Amino acid sequence: MSELLLNIQNERLSFFTPAGEVKALNDISIQMYEGDVLGIVGESGSGKSVTAYSIMQLLPHTGRIIGGTIDFNGHRINDMTEQNMRKIRGNEVSIIFQDPMTSLNPVYTIGNQICEVIKLHTNKNKKQALERAEELLSLVGINEPRKRLKQYPHELSGGMRQRVMIAIALACEPKLLIADEPTTALDVTIQAQILELMIDLKEQLGMSIIMITHDLGIVANMCQKIAVMYAGKIVEYGPVDEIFYNPQHEYTKGLLRSIPKLSEKEHNRLVPIEGTPVDMLNPPKGCPFAPRCDSCMKICLREMPQYTTINDGHLSACWLLQKKEFMQGGEEN
Amino acid sequence: MKEKKNPLSFQLDVSDFLPANKEEKESLVIMRESVSFWRDGLRRFEKNKIAMTSFIIIILVFIFAFVMPQFYPYSYEQQIRGSENLAPMAYSEPELALKAAGEKVFPHILGTDSLGRDTMIRLMMGSRISLLVGLVASILVLLIGSIYGTVAGYFGGKVDLFMMRIVDIIYTVPDILIIILLMVTLKYPLKDLAETVPAFSWINVIGVGLICIFIVFSLLYWVGMARIVRSQVLTLKEQEYVTAARALGAGSGRIIRKHLLTNSMGTLIVTTTLQIPSAIFTESFLSFIGIGVAAPMPSLGSMASTAIDGIYSYPYRLLAPALMISLIILSFNLLGDGLRDAFDPKLKN
Amino acid sequence: MVRYIAKRVLLSVFTLWLVATITFALMFMVPGGPFLAEKTPSAATLEALNQKYGLDQPKIVQYRNYMVKFIQGDMGVSLKQRGRTVSQIISTGFKVSAKIGGLSILIAVLIGVPLGCIAALNRGKWLDNVIIVVATCGIAVPSFVVATILMIIFSVKLGILPTYGLTSWQHYLMPVAALAFYPTAYISRLMRSSMLEVLGQDYMRTARAKGLSQFWMLFKHALRNAILPVVTYLGPLIAYTLTGSFVVEKIFTIPGLGNAFISSILNRDYTMIMGTTIFLAALIILMNLVVDVAYKIIDPRIKLK
Ligand SMILES: Nc1ncnc2c1ncn2[C@@H]1O[C@H](COP(=O)(O)OP(=O)(O)OP(=O)(O)O)[C@@H](O)[C@H]1O
Ligand code: SF4
Ligand SMILES: [Mg+2]
Numbered sequence: 001m002s003e004l005l006l007n008i009q010n011e012r013l014s015f016f017t018p019a020g021e022v023k024a025l026n027d028i029s030i031q032m033y034e035g036d037v038l039g040i041v042g043e044s045g046s047g048k049s050v051t052a053y054s055i056m057q058l059l060p061h062t063g064r065i066i067g068g069t070i071d072f073n074g075h076r077i078n079d080m081t082e083q084n085m086r087k088i089r090g091n092e093v094s095i096i097f098q099d100p101m102t103s104l105n106p107v108y109t110i111g112n113q114i115c116e117v118i119k120l121h122t123n124k125n126k127k128q129a130l131e132r133a134e135e136l137l138s139l140v141g142i143n144e145p146r147k148r149l150k151q152y153p154h155e156l157s158g159g160m161r162q163r164v165m166i167a168i169a170l171a172c173e174p175k176l177l178i179a180d181e182p183t184t185a186l187d188v189t190i191q192a193q194i195l196e197l198m199i200d201l202k203e204q205l206g207m208s209i210i211m212i213t214h215d216l217g218i219v220a221n222m223c224q225k226i227a228v229m230y231a232g233k234i235v236e237y238g239p240v241d242e243i244f245y246n247p248q249h250e251y252t253k254g255l256l257r258s259i260p261k262l263s264e265k266e267h268n269r270l271v272p273i274e275g276t277p278v279d280m281l282n283p284p285k286g287c288p289f290a291p292r293c294d295s296c297m298k299i300c301l302r303e304m305p306q307y308t309t310i311n312d313g314h315l316s317a318c319w320l321l322q323k324k325e326f327m328q329g330g331e332e333n
Numbered sequence: 334m335k336e337k338k339n340p341l342s343f344q345l346d347v348s349d350f351l352p353a354n355k356e357e358k359e360s361l362v363i364m365r366e367s368v369s370f371w372r373d374g375l376r377r378f379e380k381n382k383i384a385m386t387s388f389i390i391i392i393l394v395f396i397f398a399f400v401m402p403q404f405y406p407y408s409y410e411q412q413i414r415g416s417e418n419l420a421p422m423a424y425s426e427p428e429l430a431l432k433a434a435g436e437k438v439f440p441h442i443l444g445t446d447s448l449g450r451d452t453m454i455r456l457m458m459g460s461r462i463s464l465l466v467g468l469v470a471s472i473l474v475l476l477i478g479s480i481y482g483t484v485a486g487y488f489g490g491k492v493d494l495f496m497m498r499i500v501d502i503i504y505t506v507p508d509i510l511i512i513i514l515l516m517v518t519l520k521y522p523l524k525d526l527a528e529t530v531p532a533f534s535w536i537n538v539i540g541v542g543l544i545c546i547f548i549v550f551s552l553l554y555w556v557g558m559a560r561i562v563r564s565q566v567l568t569l570k571e572q573e574y575v576t577a578a579r580a581l582g583a584g585s586g587r588i589i590r591k592h593l594l595t596n597s598m599g600t601l602i603v604t605t606t607l608q609i610p611s612a613i614f615t616e617s618f619l620s621f622i623g624i625g626v627a628a629p630m631p632s633l634g635s636m637a638s639t640a641i642d643g644i645y646s647y648p649y650r651l652l653a654p655a656l657m658i659s660l661i662i663l664s665f666n667l668l669g670d671g672l673r674d675a676f677d678p679k680l681k682n
Numbered sequence: 683m684v685r686y687i688a689k690r691v692l693l694s695v696f697t698l699w700l701v702a703t704i705t706f707a708l709m710f711m712v713p714g715g716p717f718l719a720e721k722t723p724s725a726a727t728l729e730a731l732n733q734k735y736g737l738d739q740p741k742i743v744q745y746r747n748y749m750v751k752f753i754q755g756d757m758g759v760s761l762k763q764r765g766r767t768v769s770q771i772i773s774t775g776f777k778v779s780a781k782i783g784g785l786s787i788l789i790a791v792l793i794g795v796p797l798g799c800i801a802a803l804n805r806g807k808w809l810d811n812v813i814i815v816v817a818t819c820g821i822a823v824p825s826f827v828v829a830t831i832l833m834i835i836f837s838v839k840l841g842i843l844p845t846y847g848l849t850s851w852q853h854y855l856m857p858v859a860a861l862a863f864y865p866t867a868y869i870s871r872l873m874r875s876s877m878l879e880v881l882g883q884d885y886m887r888t889a890r891a892k893g894l895s896q897f898w899m900l901f902k903h904a905l906r907n908a909i910l911p912v913v914t915y916l917g918p919l920i921a922y923t924l925t926g927s928f929v930v931e932k933i934f935t936i937p938g939l940g941n942a943f944i945s946s947i948l949n950r951d952y953t954m955i956m957g958t959t960i961f962l963a964a965l966i967i968l969m970n971l972v973v974d975v976a977y978k979i980i981d982p983r984i985k986l987k
Contacts (some may be wrong), residue, residue, distance in 0.1 A: 058891055089893035097891075102884040106983050107906050116902075117892040152982040168892070290353070299349035323350045505697045507921055507966040510943075510959050511704065517947050518708040614824060621826045622928055622944055634826070641830055641933060648834045655827040663822035 002034040005073055005175060005208055006055065012067035013054055022280045024050045024063065026232045034175070037202060037209045039219030039240075041255065042229030045280065048212045051229070052178045055210075056093055057085045073175055091121040094169035098181040100161035104153040110137075110164050111149030114171060121172045136167040141197055159190035166197065170205070178210045183218065198222065216255050220244065225313075228252045231288035232280065238314030248308075248316035250293045287319065295320060374599070377675040384671020387664040394661055398461035406439040407451040409458040410629040416441070417449040421649070443653050447643065455631040456653050462632045463661055466546055466616040467609035473551035474612075475605045478558025485559070486566030497563070500556045508553045512615070515549045516624045542626040546619070550612055561604055565597040599676035607669035610662040617658050633658040687975065694967045701963045702752075702956065706745055709955055735761060737952075748956065757960075758953040762946075768957035771942055776961070778848060779938035782930070783923040785854065786862035790919070794866045795912060798873020799905070805878060813870060820867025825926045829860035829933045846935035857930045864926070865919050869912055877908040906980065913977050917970040924962060 013025035024047050032038055040048045053059045055070060057077060070077040073092055077085075097103045104113060114133040118124055124132060130149065137145035140163040153161055162182060169177055179198065183191035199222055202209055211219055219226055219240070226243045228236040228251065236249040247253045284290060287300040300319050308321040378384060407413070416425035421444045428438045443452035485496040520541050527536035536544050619625035620634030628635070633654040640651040732738045736747060751758065757768040801813040836843040836856060844853050880886065881904060889903045928940035943962065946954035978984050 056891060058887065086893040086895060089891055091893060095891045097884060097888065099884060103888045105885040105889070105903050105907070107981060108902075116894070120893055154983045165888075168888075296353045297350050298353050301353055302349075319350070326347075326350065502693075502697060502700065505693065505967060505970070506701060507963045509921065509924070510962055511701070513944070513947065514705055514708050514955075514959065518711045521712055610822070617824055618826070618929060621824075622932060623948075624944075634824075637826055637830065641833075644830065644833060645838055648838050651830050651834065655823075655831065659819070659823045659827060662824075663819060666818065666822055 004031060004071075005034045005036070006030065006032040007071040008051075008055070008068070009070075010068035011051075011054065011065060011070060013050060013059075013063060013065050015060075015063045017062060020281050023283060024232050024280060025054070026283075028068070028232075028234055030227060030234075032176070032208055032210070034208055035206055036225065037211065037223045039223035039226040040210060040212045040229060041214065041216050041219060041226060043214060045231075046229040047232040048229055049180050050232075052095065052180055052210060052212055055176075055178065056089055056095060057082075058089075058095070087121075090117045090169075090174075091172045092174055093176040093178065094172070094174040095178040095180060096162070096165050096169050096182045099185045100158055100165050101185065103165055104161055106153055109150055109152055110156070114149075114164070114168055117168055117171045132171070133167070136171055137164070139170070139201070140164070140167045141193075142167075157190075158186050159193060162186060162190075162194055163197065166194075166201070170201070173205070174207060176208045176210065178212070180212045181214065182211075184214065195222070216244075228255065231283060233288060233317070235289065235318070236314075236316040238310070238316075242311055242314040246310065246314070248310050248314075248321060249289075249318045250295055250320070251289045252316075254292075287317075297323070374676040378671060381671045381674065383667055384675070387667040387671065390660065390664045391668060394460055394664070395464060398457055398464055402454060402457045402461070405454050405457065407441075407454045409450065409454045409631055411450060413445065413449040413451070415449070416445050418447055418647070419445040421452075444647075444650070446639065446650070452650065452653060455636060456633075456657060459631045459633040459636050459654060460657055460661065462543070462626055462630065463613045463616060463658065465543065466550075467613040467661075467665065469547050470550035470554070470612040470616075471605050471608040473547060474554045474558050474608055475601065477551055477555040479562045479601065481555065482559040482562025482564075483566055486563040486570065489567075489570075493563070497560075500559055503553070503556045506553075509615075512549050512553060512619070513622075513624060515552070516545055516619055519545045519548060520627075540626065540630055542630070546616055546625065550615070554608065554612070558604060558608070561600060562597070565600060569597075603669060603673040603676060606665065606672055610665040610669070613658070613662055613665070683975075683978070687971070690971050690974070694964075694971065697967060698960060698964055702749070702960050703745075705956060705959045706748070709950075709952055710741060712950060735953075748953075752956075752960075757957040760946075760951055760954050762949050762951040762954070768953050771954065772939065772957055772961050775937065775939035775942040778936060779924070779927050779931070779940060782848075782854065782857050782861060782936070782938065783920075783927055785858045786926075787865065787916075787919060787923055789858065789862040790865035790869055791912070791916075793862075794869025795873050795909065797866075797870040799877055799900075799908075801870065801874040802877035802881065802908075803900075810874075813874070817867040817870040817874075821864060821871065823863070824929075825860050825864055826929045826933060828863045829856065829930055832856045832860055833933065848934075848936050853934075857934050857936060860933075861923060861926045861930050865922065868919075869915065872911050872915060873908065876911045877904065880904045880908040883907070910977065910981055913973060913980060916976075917973040920969040920973075921966045924966065 008028055008030040011025055011028040012023070013028075015022040015024055028047075028051055030038070030051075040051065042048050050059065050063065054063075054065060055072060055077065057080070065078055072088070075084075075088065080088075104110075111130060111133055114136060115126070115129040118129040118132050119126070122129075133149060134145045137148055142148055142160060142163050148156070148160075148164075153164075156164065166182075182198070183194050186194060195218060198209070198211075202222070209222075211222055213219060216226075223240055226236075226238065226240055227234045228243070228249065230251050236243065236247065236252045243252060244256070247256055284301070285304075286302050287293070287296075287305050290296045290300040293300065297319055303319075305317045305319045305322060307315045307317045308325070309315055310321070402409075413425070415427045419425055419441050421442060422440050423444060424432065424438065424440070432438050441451050441453065443456065445451055446455070481496065481500075485493045523536055523541050523544055526533045527541065528534075616625055617632065617634035617637075620632035621638045623635070623638065625634055626632040636654040637651055637658070640647070640654065643650060729738070736744060739747075748758070757772075759765070759767050760771055763771060797813055797817070801810045801817075804810045833845055833856065837845045843856055844850075845856075847853055848857075886899060886903060889899045894903075924940065927938055928944055930936070931938040931940045932944070939958065939962065942954065943958040945951075946958055
């Protein structure tokens with residue numbers, strides 16, 4: 001059995017802003033083994049990026065972990081100094097950001113920016129680093145890599161730049177690759193190409209991946225497990241098939257309904273979830289999804305639902321599940 | 334992920350599992366007030382202590398420059414014989430004699446200059462000139478710039494290209510050289526005009542120097558404003574083109590006019606406000622090197638300039654105009670910054 | 683690049699011609715001539731003088747003559763400072779002005795850039811607040827005020843610095859300080875805001891995610907981007923330094939180019955007016971061109987058309 005690579009236990013994280021405390025993460029737990037591919041889905045502001053950044057300690061200083069633990073590859077991330085953290089970033093764990101247009105420094109060449117991370121974490125000299133960079137560019141499917149090394153980011157298309165970002169992330173063969181909405185900012189056709197590339201790379205290199213996205217459709221053919229986040233909480237967690245064919249949380253069901261189905265007609269392709277996301281400055285006391293939930297019950301407004309196990313490794317926090325149990329229990333009595 | 338099977342800390346009831354009604358659900362969502370752009374901006378501005386303080390200072394300076402001279406017993410060109418070179422709050426011998434005779438003599442709060450003119454009133458008049466120059470020049474720049482920019486942006490194509498080429502050329506002309514040249518030369522034809530054509534005699538009332546400054550500033554400084562307005566019109570045209578086409582009808586000209594006024598107002602106000610201190614700056618510089626407003630009309634720049642001649646004997650004389658000019662420019666700068674933060678956050682820097 | 687520079691040079695020549703023509707036209711709008719100020723010469727002498735310098739000819743002929751000579755590199759002789767050619771006067775004046783101006787630009791950049799960075803990195807802390815307050819006040823104080831206040835403190839009250847001339851290094855202190863004051867404050871503010879903007883950019887997050895140290899993030903990734911606005915400001919700064927030098931040269935009685943320019947205008951020294959105006963304009967235009975090209979070198983995104 002493979003090793004436990006990432007173990008997040010009951011993480012709580014808040015941003016301390018002038019307007020007040022933003023409770024961005026509430027009691028997040030995630031376990032990943034080597035070679036796992038985990039999908040994190042959820043709408044904007046649900047805390048997907050914050051979760052990912054907290055693993056790399058990339059958050060601004062206003063964001064502080066106020067509870068729980070993060071263990072990665074034998075390191076207790078919570079207690080690590082910035083100096084030790086630097087040795088991990090870009091080396092054992094690396095990240096691809098959402099917007100490739102702005103994620104590369106405009107004033108340095110592609111080659112410079114790839115070599116930088118290679119030279120930082122290995123003892124390759126300049127020439128070897130350049131060779132490695134060239135190799136990486138071919139790996140991520142960029143033609144004429146030697147020529148590209150000398151180009152500046154603005155000379156490349158969005159898809160190309162995202163490939164360069166992937167190359168940078170892969171440069172030191174990380175144990176864990178975090179992809180924070182790597183395709184959101186790209187055209188649909190390019191999106192498909194980048195996803196294909198990521199699936200390819202996963203198979204070739206065998207690293208663990210955290211795939212963050214708004215879109216359940218994207219994670220379907222890539223991930224083994226999916227965590228559905230809502231308002232800083234993981235509301236449902238489980239294997240891909242369970243989430244897709246046996247969703248339990250009302251929010252997950254809503255998300256699944258909103259996936260465009262190609263077979264259907266144009267007008268009912270998208271069923272967006274009604275209502276606005278919660279205000280993270282004043283989160284509701286009970287289930288955060290309550291104001292938008294069609295099945296909302298009185299208890300949902302008052303109390304936070306607990307996790308219920310549905311099947312092996314499939315958890316969901318929804319009062320409907322408790323209701324089922326309660327009613328069954330009631331019958332027994 | 335591990336399941337936590339902690340026992341519930343409270344007793345569940347069947348009624349808890351009844352569907353919640355709409356009101357209950359809605360009571361959870363705290364509605365944020367939606368406020369209009371102007372109200373929102375105004376509120377942000379009022380909260381900005383620095384900007385509000387500057388605003389109040391500017392109002393006080395306006396009162397100082399435009400209202401107080403009305404009530405002040407001395408006038409700016411009045412040379413009081415025997416009261417030359419007085420120190421602040423000092424009285425000359427004739428004045429002391431008058432006081433001894435029981436008459437009231439208004440003190441020279443800031444003393445007098447070498448011609449026996451009261452410094453305080455000259456400071457007021459100098460501030461008046463600075464404020465006038467700043468305001469009038471900025472409004473002229475705003476007018477010329479927005480008309481030019483709107484025309485260029487609205488017509489687009491060759492007209493735009495041609496008009497903007499002119500702007501480019503004016504941009505490359507070193508403005509300060511031309512300003513100095515114009516300041517020196519423009520006086521004469523203006524004077525002629527005022528004396529020979531009765532319709533222009535008002536020029537003498539305002540003062541040839543001031544008119545010169547207005548003309549020169551508006552001739553050279555409008556190009557920046559024109560560029561800003563043009564780009565705003567272009568963006569609006571782009572946006573409105575789509576909506577207007579969709580809505581069918583409604584001439585895009587009218588829409589642009591309406592939206593230019595509402596959407597670009599923030600930018601225009603901020604740019605104009607920030608133009609004021611730079612005009613004041615230039616005027617004081619011109620007066621300092623001796624080609625600004627003509628004597629006997631005082632200007633803060635020329636007051637500072639004359640103070641330098643007596644710097645060893647009367648160093649304090651420099652202080653009043655120097656502080657005044659810095660205070661005015663600082664206040665307008667801070668006010669402009671505050672307005673920008675409140676109404677036009679994207680214009681930062 | 684070469685094409686761009688050629689195009690810019692062509693445009694500059696056109697602008698210069700425009701400036702020269704405007705100046706020429708403006709000069710003659712002023713009544714009186716160069717020789718009137720001197721104890722009113724007799725009609726005969728005046729005529730002789732005018733004839734000698736070609737001032738009796740029609741304006742358009744004078745204009746043509748001047749232009750032809752100018753292109754041949756001859757800016758004529760000064761009408762007031764007898765026996766000295768315009769180019770001689772300009773070159774002596776320029777040496778003085780360039781020294782003071784160059785020094786103050788250097789100082790403004792060397793102090794302003796680090797101050798702005800320090801403020802940005804300490805955003806919201808007292809050090810930042812101190813720098814902001816000082817810089818904001820700094821851009822509100824005209825150079826003549828700075829110069830005169832320095833003079834009151836160091837010459838009048840303390841008596842430790844000389845007030846006029848440029849014969850020792852002490853003579854440079856006050857003029858350079860007065861001239862550098864405003865741009866230092868301006869650059870600090872500019873640098874602070876552009877640094878703050880750069881620090882919030884996505885590529886800085888990328889740099890951090892690579893595991894780079896604070897030092898490298900700052901010096902490699904942030905500084906080069908953040909300094910771009912300062913480079914663009916150098917063009918206007920050079921023009922400012924020239925105007926500032928008019929004032930500073932007047933206050934400290936320094937025989938520089940600014941002094942020469944102003945006095946030539948006041949004296950109606952026609953050839954000097956033309957010479958100094960064209961020279962200063964050419965200088966400003968050239969410097970702007972240099973700055974634009976430098977910008978291109980630092981920022982590869984800028985395409986020079
Ligand atoms: N620097 C910050 N200061 C204060 N609050 C923050 C900060 N960064 C994130 N947050 C808050 O944390 C919450 C989660 O943000 P996060 O960026 O993780 O969302 P996300 O799920 O990644 O959304 P998206 O799909 O838009 O990327 C948001 O509600 C946001 O308001
Ligand atoms: S707990 Fe209640 S409100 Fe929340 S998702 Fe389940 S049913 Fe809806
Ligand atoms: Mg995100």
